[in-house]
Amino acid sequence: MIGIIILLITSVLRFIGSTLYVFLGAIGLRTPLWNLFTHILTHYRTALVVIVVLPMSFIFDLYWRGRTWYIAKVKSAPYKHPERVAKIQEQVREWKRQGSKVRMCTARPGWLTVSPRHSTYKKKMFTVDVDLTDILELDVKNRVLKCEPSVNILQILDYLLPLGFTLPVIPELDELTIGGLINGYGIETSSHVHGLFNDIAVAYELVLPNAEVRRVTPKDKIFHCVPWSYGTVGFLTSVELKVIPATKYVRHKYIPVRSTSECVKLWTELQTAEDTPDFLEGFLYSENEGVIMAAWYHDEAKPTDPPINNINMWFKPYFYKHALDLINKGKVVEELIPLRQYYQRHNRSIFWALQNQVPMCNNPIFRFVLGWTLPPRVAFLKLIESPTVTEWYEEKYVLQDFMAPLDAMEGLVNLCHKELAVYPLWLCPYRVPNNGPLQGKVRAPKNSKPGQYGQYIDCAAVGEPLIKDFNCGKAIRTLEEFLRDHGGIQGNYSYTYQSNQEFREMFDHTMYDEVRKEVGADKAFPEGYEKLARKNQWSAKTLPPLITQQ
Numbered sequence: 001m002i003g004i005i006i007l008l009i010t011s012v013l014r015f016i017g018s019t020l021y022v023f024l025g026a027i028g029l030r031t032p033l034w035n036l037f038t039h040i041l042t043h044y045r046t047a048l049v050v051i052v053v054l055p056m057s058f059i060f061d062l063y064w065r066g067r068t069w070y071i072a073k074v075k076s077a078p079y080k081h082p083e084r085v086a087k088i089q090e091q092v093r094e095w096k097r098q099g100s101k102v103r104m105c106t107a108r109p110g111w112l113t114v115s116p117r118h119s120t121y122k123k124k125m126f127t128v129d130v131d132l133t134d135i136l137e138l139d140v141k142n143r144v145l146k147c148e149p150s151v152n153i154l155q156i157l158d159y160l161l162p163l164g165f166t167l168p169v170i171p172e173l174d175e176l177t178i179g180g181l182i183n184g185y186g187i188e189t190s191s192h193v194h195g196l197f198n199d200i201a202v203a204y205e206l207v208l209p210n211a212e213v214r215r216v217t218p219k220d221k222i223f224h225c226v227p228w229s230y231g232t233v234g235f236l237t238s239v240e241l242k243v244i245p246a247t248k249y250v251r252h253k254y255i256p257v258r259s260t261s262e263c264v265k266l267w268t269e270l271q272t273a274e275d276t277p278d279f280l281e282g283f284l285y286s287e288n289e290g291v292i293m294a295a296w297y298h299d300e301a302k303p304t305d306p307p308i309n310n311i312n313m314w315f316k317p318y319f320y321k322h323a324l325d326l327i328n329k330g331k332v333v334e335e336l337i338p339l340r341q342y343y344q345r346h347n348r349s350i351f352w353a354l355q356n357q358v359p360m361c362n363n364p365i366f367r368f369v370l371g372w373t374l375p376p377r378v379a380f381l382k383l384i385e386s387p388t389v390t391e392w393y394e395e396k397y398v399l400q401d402f403m404a405p406l407d408a409m410e411g412l413v414n415l416c417h418k419e420l421a422v423y424p425l426w427l428c429p430y431r432v433p434n435n436g437p438l439q440g441k442v443r444a445p446k447n448s449k450p451g452q453y454g455q456y457i458d459c460a461a462v463g464e465p466l467i468k469d470f471n472c473g474k475a476i477r478t479l480e481e482f483l484r485d486h487g488g489i490q491g492n493y494s495y496t497y498q499s500n501q502e503f504r505e506m507f508d509h510t511m512y513d514e515v516r517k518e519v520g521a522d523k524a525f526p527e528g529y530e531k532l533a534r535k536n537q538w539s540a541k542t543l544p545p546l547i548t549q550q
Helices: 002-026 030-043 045-074 077-097 120-124 153-163 178-183 221-225 260-272 319-327 339-343 364-373 378-383 387-396 406-419 472-485 500-506 510-519 528-532
Strands: 104-106 126-128 135-139 144-147 201-207 213-216 235-242 249-257 279-286 289-298 333-338 398-405 425-433 453-463 489-491
Touching: 045 153, 045 364, 045 378, 077 126, 077 135, 077 201, 077 235, 135 153, 144 153, 153 339, 178 235, 201 221, 213 221, 221 510, 249 260, 249 319, 249 339, 260 279, 260 289, 260 406, 260 425, 260 453, 279 319, 289 319, 333 339, 387 472, 398 406, 398 472, 406 425, 406 453, 406 472, 472 489, 472 500, 500 528
Parallel strands: 104 126
Antiparallel strands: 135 144, 144 235, 201 213, 201 235, 249 289, 249 333, 279 289, 279 425, 398 453, 398 489, 425 453
């Protein structure tokens, strides 16, 4: 249903746009009115976000939550799922009937993705509508949740927490979809214990290029090729995920650090300890100021426990500001946070990206009056993006995750300070498994044996660099080279400046290429690199020479 609504809205907007384009051209007003329109989108963007995007986002979320509640109550999702999958199969067969002349991809518009990418490659492909938005069932006995790929984190929380369950890994933004977290990657502050989001999956259902529906499990090669594939193996139609019991709270500790070396030492001790925290996270606000946060599941609040803090009340400071206020006291602070609010701690402010959209968002008056409407949906923010704003995001904004083995943490953090100076710099742990002959695109940790794990660090840079005359292409390529040299990887929800050869050096394509050839995906879908390469996103004018020569 939601796919039909989006298709209708897109079609109506295109019709209105093309009609106005012709009409205004005929009367000689096309250019001046277009200039006025882009001027408003660029210079009054904050007003548009507050007046247009926030109400739209709030209403859309109300609709979505109501729909999720209704579907769960009438239990219609499970028996309608095969019917929806059959429609995807029929579209694939139609692609084959047309001669398979172009590659396939999903019909999901680029502006709907929680990513800076605009997915311009879709214009040249055969698009398949994958309208799969429901939770299918919870197997309480085996502790497995089955859901469709367009289910988002908000739906998961609304469904599981009232039943006393949660996922071992819950990425922090409500808009993130299960399909995106599986086909791409998903990380969270419990990933040093449970791995990335795909590591909690026990089975996938796929529609392959021959229109076959296949369920795959960890014993199948194709299972390990779906993560990091970006939909280039088959169309994901359902996912089965592990669930665990939920607690009421987390016990959360804030530990101030005053240097990179102090941060690295304490972080390494916590991440590698036998009794490692259930959650581990860090913010670096500068080279000499930061906070490491450790948290543990906590069930009942006792009189002797730290105070309870409902951090997501609409009028309260955003989480990254709250942590900064606490460490300015110069001592370790503990508090209890309700589990759901902990999961959603970065949601209201979209980590800290909201301040680039609404500069006065940290004002207490703004939070008190409009905080209940937050967050704006990223998709709607992209929808009102003018060419000038897009150009600013291209050249003056960073949205990247850099992940390296834990022993390279200090070098990676220092390089982020030197090349980016984007603050806060987010730190998140995760572990990488050695799956032996079934290793996917992420290479096994060095000196590890099958069944073992390696501990890694993720440094996420989100924001405007403080460096004068910042050159985005040069800075990102410097960090990409560091990752290749140290056995690290780049989070590809954004885009890569690497050449295809460099990208293949970073990610192991051996089994990926083999599986794609076996199922016919090499002729049905583009390679993952084609979707992620910076040269296939916005304009090419700011690309470094090596990329433009590809």
